[in-house]
Amino acid sequence: xxxxxxxxxxxxxxxxxxxxxxxxxxxxxxxxxxxxxxxxxxxxxxxxxxxxxxxxxxxxxxxxxxxxxxxxxxxxxxxxxxxxxxxxxxxxxxxxxxxxxxxxxxxxxxxxxxxxxxxxxxxxxxxxxxxxxxxxxxxxxxxxxxxxxxxxxxxxxxxxxxxxxxxxxxxxxxxxxxxxxxxxxxxxxxxxxxxxxxxxxxxxxxxxxxxxxxxxxxxxxxxxxxxxxxxxxxxxxxxxxxxxxxxxxxxxxxxxx
Amino acid sequence: xxxxxxxxxxxxxxxxxxxxxxxxxxxxxxxxxxxxxxxxxxxxxxxxxxxxxxxxxxxxxxxxxxxxxxxxxxx
Numbered sequence: 001x002x003x004x005x006x007x008x009x010x011x012x013x014x015x016x017x018x019x020x021x022x023x024x025x026x027x028x029x030x031x032x033x034x035x036x037x038x039x040x041x042x043x044x045x046x047x048x049x050x051x052x053x054x055x056x057x058x059x060x061x062x063x064x065x066x067x068x069x070x071x072x073x074x075x076x077x078x079x080x081x082x083x084x085x086x087x088x089x090x091x092x093x094x095x096x097x098x099x100x101x102x103x104x105x106x107x108x109x110x111x112x113x114x115x116x117x118x119x120x121x122x123x124x125x126x127x128x129x130x131x132x133x134x135x136x137x138x139x140x141x142x143x144x145x146x147x148x149x150x151x152x153x154x155x156x157x158x159x160x161x162x163x164x165x166x167x168x169x170x171x172x173x174x175x176x177x178x179x180x181x182x183x184x185x186x187x188x189x190x191x192x193x194x195x196x197x198x199x200x201x202x203x204x205x206x207x208x209x210x211x212x213x214x215x216x217x218x219x220x221x222x223x224x225x226x227x228x229x230x231x232x233x234x235x236x237x238x239x240x241x242x243x244x245x246x247x248x249x250x251x252x253x254x255x256x257x
Numbered sequence: 258x259x260x261x262x263x264x265x266x267x268x269x270x271x272x273x274x275x276x277x278x279x280x281x282x283x284x285x286x287x288x289x290x291x292x293x294x295x296x297x298x299x300x301x302x303x304x305x306x307x308x309x310x311x312x313x314x315x316x317x318x319x320x321x322x323x324x325x326x327x328x329x330x331x332x
Contacts, residue, residue: 183319237311
């Protein structure tokens with residue numbers, strides 16, 4: 001009756017086409033399937049809003065709202081020349097947003113469907129933060145050369161002060177790609193573990209067949225609804241934070257302080 | 258004490274950090290709201306900084322969670 005709760009099972013990557021046997025790397029997994037679904041949704045969403053009608057419909061307003069929002073953020077934090085970096089920041093923003101929202105949808109109620117959140121794997125978000133940092137380092141060294149290293153030294157400070165601050169700034173810079181990718185990953189991971197644990201509580205309390213069990217089950221159900229709503233909010237905030245921090249880091253590289 | 262129970266206690270101790278991060282995130286939004294109500298005209302321009310502060314505070318709690326998960330599930 002009270003089975004062991006295994007909240008980690010939902011994150012396993014299973015092959016759909018092919019198998020991992022013999023170290024075969026070319027496997028179509030559930031992660032790949034949900035990546036395709038996410039990218040397909042983004043494609044359809046963007047295509048429906050890029051009609052450039054003079055009097056925009058609802059769909060076009062939604063798409064233009066998101067593009068305008070990201071454009072404002074990038075230009076606001078980098079300056080007028082920030083528009084060059086808009087393609088990557090916008091792609092990262094809308095990918096994380098859609099992956100988080102699609103991952104939080106209750107597709108599990110459809111029999112046979114196994115929903116999977118793409119951003120709950122560090123490989124995905126980690127590679128995205130590595131791309132962000134490749135841009136930061138590339139732009140920094142290309143624009144400023146070795147002068148880019150002065151990013152770590154505060155401008156108007158006594159020499160002794162600089163001696164202490166520079167290593168700290170350097171370590172903080174080294175941690176950034178790690179923390180940038182860790183943030184969306186853990187937010188999705190933690191939320192889904194919580195949902196899984198309390199989802200199991202609903203069923204186990206129902207199986208207890210007592211009035212107290214029904215009450216606990218109802219409480220857990222309400223809690224799961226609340227956490228699901230919170231997940232939608234957190235998913236949007238994490239996408240925003242990733243895009244905002246990426247544009248701030250690029251601002252460091254472009255403008256040097 | 259055997260290893261399994263030590264692991265669970267360690268994971269529980271690591272999870273305390275999440276509560277500390279909750280206080281931090283509450284502080285970020287609380288102080289923002291407090292000053293935003295004093296000067297609502299300046300509030301909108303500080304939204305970006307609000308979320309930077311939120312991200313920094315939240316990250317540490319998430320790290321505590323990650324450590325708890327590592328202790329509990331990594332063999």
